[in-house]
Amino acid sequence: MTAALLPDGRLHLQDGPIDLIIAAHGDDRALPAAAAAFRGLLAGLAAELPGLRAPVGTVALTHPVALRMVAACLPHAEAFITPMAAVAGAVADHILAAMVTAAPGLRRAWVNNGGDIALHLAPGEVFRVGLVPELAVDGQAVIVAADPVRGIATSGWPGRSFSLGIADAVTVLAGNAAAADAAATMIANAVDAEHPAIQREAAEMLDPDSDLGARLVTVAVGPLPEALVADALAQGLAEAETLRGRGLILGALLRCQGQQVATGAGYRLR
Numbered sequence: 274m275t276a277a278l279l280p281d282g283r284l285h286l287q288d289g290p291i292d293l294i295i296a297a298h299g300d301d302r303a304l305p306a307a308a309a310a311f312r313g314l315l316a317g318l319a320a321e322l323p324g325l326r327a328p329v330g331t332v333a334l335t336h337p338v339a340l341r342m343v344a345a346c347l348p349h350a351e352a353f354i355t356p357m358a359a360v361a362g363a364v365a366d367h368i369l370a371a372m373v374t375a376a377p378g379l380r381r382a383w384v385n386n387g388g389d390i391a392l393h394l395a396p397g398e399v400f401r402v403g404l405v406p407e408l409a410v411d412g413q414a415v416i417v418a419a420d421p422v423r424g425i426a427t428s429g430w431p432g433r434s435f436s437l438g439i440a441d442a443v444t445v446l447a448g449n450a451a452a453a454d455a456a457a458t459m460i461a462n463a464v465d466a467e468h469p470a471i472q473r474e475a476a477e478m479l480d481p482d483s484d485l486g487a488r489l490v491t492v493a494v495g496p497l498p499e500a501l502v503a504d505a506l507a508q509g510l511a512e513a514e515t516l517r518g519r520g521l522i523l524g525a526l527l528r529c530q531g532q533q534v535a536t537g538a539g540y541r542l543r
């Protein structure tokens with residue numbers, strides 16, 4: 274584990290694949306609490322890894338982060354999903370909860386785990402997050418304390434995790450980061466199509482330890498017909514609206530090859 278205070282006062286925590294950037298305003302006890310909660314977290318999850326890679330609900334788990342992962346993924350259990358779909362968001366939620374408990378004077382705080390973000394906002398506070406298509410910020414989602422949004426997550430085929438679909442990015446707002454993480458995975462998987470420009474490989478050939486096994490994941494997407502992209506986005510939007518109707522998400526923004534669609538009132542674009 275490494276821990277470093279950045280020049281702007283944020284805290285950087287890293288252990289294996291977990292890489293967190295953490296900010297806290299209003300109570301100096303928050304960052305030490307984050308560091309304390311992070312120690313041993315990866316080892317604890319690794320001890321339950323076989324169960325975390327199994328379909329959700331089929332293996333009993335005990336680690337507090339694992340339980341957050343299961344809770345976020347169980348609502349999607351009718352489709353194939355493992356708790357790993359919510360790991361980044363669940364870690365962020367866990368660290369933020371430790372901060373809030375130890376530092377009741379916190380005004381504004383966030384834990385960013387590779388783009389999946391858990392938020393704390395006291396009354397009157399605001400959080401702005403950049404929306405990044407193809408490495409260029411072209412807008413912001415503005416979240417105010419009165420909103421129920423406390424988690425943001427993004428999924429898509431170019432990201433650090435495998436995707437079954439072709440979305441460049443699906444960004445989800447939800448009540449916590451783990452819920453946003455799981456939902457972003459499912460919505461991104463639904464943005465899908467078949468075309469010779471889409472290349473797929475078995476997940477286990479790319480990573481023998483992948484929880485997706487022999488399922489085909491997207492590894493490259495060339496230029497696609499606009500109508501095909503629109504249809505793929507419509508499929509993803511239908512999934513997003515279903516999840517919003519079930520109360521699992523508060524908003525979603527879906528992007529693919531220069532087109533985008535959105536659902537929910539959670540996005541205030543600037």
